Amino acid sequence: MTSGTSWGDGTRSVRAGEGAPVAGAPLRPSPVFAAPFHLADLPPRAGGADAYARTEHPTLRDFEGAVGELDGGRCLSFATGMAALTAAVLACAGSGDRVVLPSDGYYTTRLLAAQELRRFGIEVQYVPTLGIAEFAAGGGLDGVRLVLLETPSNPQLDVCDIAAVARAAKASGALLAVDNTTATPLGQRPLELGADMTVGSDTKALTGHSDLLLGHVSTADDELYRRLQGWRNHSGSTPGPFEAWLGHRSMSTLDLRLARQAANAAAVADLLASAPGVAGVRWPWRPEDPSFALAARQMLRPNGVVSAELADEDAVARLLAGSRLWTAATSFGGVHSTIDRRAQWGADDVAPGFVRLSCGIEDTADLVADLSAALRALA
Template identity: 60%
Template structure:
């Protein structure tokens, strides 16, 4: 059979062959202990669950690797860092990426005495930057700046130096970008965002083509007890079926909003990788498979952002992104090194004309 399209994979992934009399989408499995008998079967809920495996199969097919489900995006990041790094290892992380990643490295991994280097997503990446490095963690497009780096080139350079390369793929999603196909060793994401997309689930995952690493991550999940709930997993699998449709509408809305905001006197610093004159557009076009719904801009200050949210009928303030509802987050309030009026806008699935009219009416 020919390679299936994204929409088909999203709808059918992980569900197995249909059987007469069975539901099209079986419900979650809540079992804690199982009847013992099959030595290869489930025996205790912390070690395995059919609902996990179904979603892992679906996401793994989209990512092009073996997927391990975790209870949040930060659980996915921490699981990778703890599985790969040892005492005294050298680690490269993005200085402009998700702030909690850097906080976790500084505080929770302090006992490892890591040699941590922070580099902006766009570099510069000097020739010796990978010398002695154990793990390179990229985030592209970066959150919240939406800068992009060359995954394939950095993977080649990291591998020549003996380093592993991991990519936080949260902003792009598995159907927007496939880091493993571009040479990355690990792709991870907060599935709380666009992948599940209904603002009702906390979840994360790690995908890798390294079967031994995947097994280590599963063992760590079992021993630590950092496991996803079966109902949350089932909700995520149900939501995955519409990812292709949701991402398409969100990208349409982002394009319409960006076009409407270009040249607006109250708006500066407008960035979206899908914008032809965006600094990241050329590279993003080469490695991303489609655009998403997240863009950024700046208003005069924090008060201007608050007034914008107050005046809008459709846009709300929220720190997550990728959901059905359009949201904004003033990132400076969380300690990100950005201007006080910096806004990360997550376009939802509203009618494009309604959303553009609302945003323009809410701006000062």
């Protein structure tokens, strides 16, 4: 495996997880399509040989080696981001345990808590992203089994202090998991800040082409790794080899994609902030943003997600109708620029005109010109 810890983001995106070169082998390992593997005359898994794809698979290990190197831990891949997050919670918490979740985080995480975790006898407490550091410092994590952070939060892009919460969690005996989907492993390294696990929906920016479902959990704790692995093996939430291979291939351009998306986001945030009829523009790397100081200290680089509020649902519809380059779609982090009116999903506590903009990799001047024309049509 590579160990270029001093390499830049672009080099690590391409080379992370690579083994020694082998003459005649492809530069990127090809996907292996197999469910069972030959046992021959040996016991299952003798000498580390693969036996069955639900529990071990070479293409998954290639992807996991690359992501784990970027995260700074050992990685396990999952079929979706929610499968990964579910594993992080249920591999660690059970009946009678208390977990703390963000009240303003990804809405499906809250649905998981409301409809599934409580059914399993897990007590759930919700704390907003901006309030979790104070809550933790005041002893709020005493008796908690697991606390989950999502920073920057989705969709409102608030940032919380991972290191401060990690210190409080350790003092209280709680485990800390961080949903790092919005930041990606290049933008933030929760394990280095004291988290026990970092979780990602790799459907989004890590793979970045809006064409697969994938997730992962990384940890530097061997015991946690074994528990997560056991959960995945028993629950069957393993991804397919093609998805893992496609995700691994897509990671090579992560640095390039994030750079263009961030440049586009900076220009789009400035445009929105100056536009009549637009309020509450959020991008944590704007000096005017309330999370700017913490984001600048904690995060390694910006990304392409911006949020803002238009007058109402009709204003969002007219904005989209006046645009050629901004597509109405959910999710984020892809190469296409999209706008998602979050209130239509019925789970986020946002106004009807609140939108999350995911800036793609189109030319900045084209995106700004197109959005400017659409904004003028609102006047």
